Amino acid sequence: MRPLAEGRWRALAVLSVVLVLAMTPWFSASAVVPQLRVLWGLSGGTASWLTIGVQLGFVGGAVLSSFFNLADIVAPHHVVFAGALGATLVNALLLVAGGPATAIALRLATGFFLAAVYPPALKLMATWFVRGRGVALGILVAAISLGSAAPHLINGLGGLDWRVVIVVTSLATLLGAVLVELVVREGPFPFPAAVFDPRQIGGVVRNRAVRLASFGYFGHMWELFAALAWFLPFFADSLREAGRPSGTFAAFATFAFVAAGAPGSWLGGVLADRWGRTRTTALMMAISGTCAILIGLTFGGSPWMLLAVAMVWGFTVAADSAQFSAIVTETASQAYVGTALTLQLAVGFLLTGVTIRLIPYVESTMGWRWAFAFLAPGPLFGSIAMLYLRTLPEAQGIAGGRG
Numbered sequence: 001m002r003p004l005a006e007g008r009w010r011a012l013a014v015l016s017v018v019l020v021l022a023m024t025p026w027f028s029a030s031a032v033v034p035q036l037r038v039l040w041g042l043s044g045g046t047a048s049w050l051t052i053g054v055q056l057g058f059v060g061g062a063v064l065s066s067f068f069n070l071a072d073i074v075a076p077h078h079v080v081f082a083g084a085l086g087a088t089l090v091n092a093l094l095l096v097a098g099g100p101a102t103a104i105a106l107r108l109a110t111g112f113f114l115a116a117v118y119p120p121a122l123k124l125m126a127t128w129f130v131r132g133r134g135v136a137l138g139i140l141v142a143a144i145s146l147g148s149a150a151p152h153l154i155n156g157l158g159g160l161d162w163r164v165v166i167v168v169t170s171l172a173t174l175l176g177a178v179l180v181e182l183v184v185r186e187g188p189f190p191f192p193a194a195v196f197d198p199r200q201i202g203g204v205v206r207n208r209a210v211r212l213a214s215f216g217y218f219g220h221m222w223e224l225f226a227a228l229a230w231f232l233p234f235f236a237d238s239l240r241e242a243g244r245p246s247g248t249f250a251a252f253a254t255f256a257f258v259a260a261g262a263p264g265s266w267l268g269g270v271l272a273d274r275w276g277r278t279r280t281t282a283l284m285m286a287i288s289g290t291c292a293i294l295i296g297l298t299f300g301g302s303p304w305m306l307l308a309v310a311m312v313w314g315f316t317v318a319a320d321s322a323q324f325s326a327i328v329t330e331t332a333s334q335a336y337v338g339t340a341l342t343l344q345l346a347v348g349f350l351l352t353g354v355t356i357r358l359i360p361y362v363e364s365t366m367g368w369r370w371a372f373a374f375l376a377p378g379p380l381f382g383s384i385a386m387l388y389l390r391t392l393p394e395a396q397g398i399a400g401g402r403g
Helices: 008-022 030-040 044-067 076-096 100-114 118-126 133-157 162-183 200-206 208-241 249-259 261-275 277-298 303-319 321-331 334-366 368-375 377-390 393-397
Strands: none
Touching: 008 076, 008 118, 008 133, 008 162, 030 044, 030 100, 030 133, 030 162, 030 208, 044 100, 044 118, 044 208, 044 334, 076 100, 076 118, 076 162, 118 133, 118 321, 118 334, 133 162, 133 249, 133 261, 133 303, 133 321, 200 208, 208 249, 208 277, 208 303, 208 321, 208 334, 208 368, 208 377, 208 393, 249 261, 249 303, 261 277, 261 303, 261 321, 277 303, 277 321, 277 368, 277 377, 321 334, 321 393, 334 368, 368 377, 377 393
């Protein structure tokens, strides 16, 4: 019987609140793209860089962190604190950006600092949970989904004033930084101490289970952030196509779509711990990839039908996220789990820059009806990788032998 840590649920609750607060800058600019396109005269391609910048900044921060094994040689709560503090500053500076060039540079910096929030938080929570780790990490990713969705809710409630979104998300991130530094600590099941060793990156790549889990994650990421980044323009254009005013409806619908990932991540964790991580991730990617194809067929029709498909898509597209990380914590060299997680996330986020940039190109040539279908090969590839991992001996070390 695997051990349980006293106080683990309190630690999970506090760190979840931290991530809801600290991850709000991720889509703070994306949530107000319609307003910024008017204010700065942005094209669709230029506007996409407000999201791509975060992704690439995250990759840069993650690669640097991996090279120096930062998440393994510094206490994770200190790393999360520093990252959240930096994200607070650069997000707030959007208020005085004045144009797209400065704004994109600030979005790069935002992603760079958030790379010190997301991966170390996953490792930190793994020190509190051995049994039930899939559920715990699923709840953390649910918190990230809520934090990422929050700017769209603030946008709607704030009457579509982009400055309100930036101010509120900056204050939320600052509160998250203070909370993690004052309240959160490592659990009673720490990973072995590590020393700086860049060669461990090669060890991560050579680990077959970690490599296949990463392939699954890459397929998942091919789909995830392009869907999150472009759903707001898609829904707003669909309303206009149907002759309906968009107003705040599009903002609230986008919040619902992104936030649906929260219960999805929780249920994905429950299923993964009880049914197996490989089967759960393969199933969720199969459903989400199908939704990526189907949702375009609802364009210009009933907004409620579109939203119904979107809720299934939002639920399943995020449901598997945490489980790829959980597999890494179970199969990677235990002294360098933080490095393995960060490297996996870095490559995954690099892929998102490709799909986020290509969606407006596909939309301009083929229309919204088929733009999201371009994302479906990603989850198909990821499902194949996870089902193959299930057949290997390494699967016995995943989810208590459930694979």
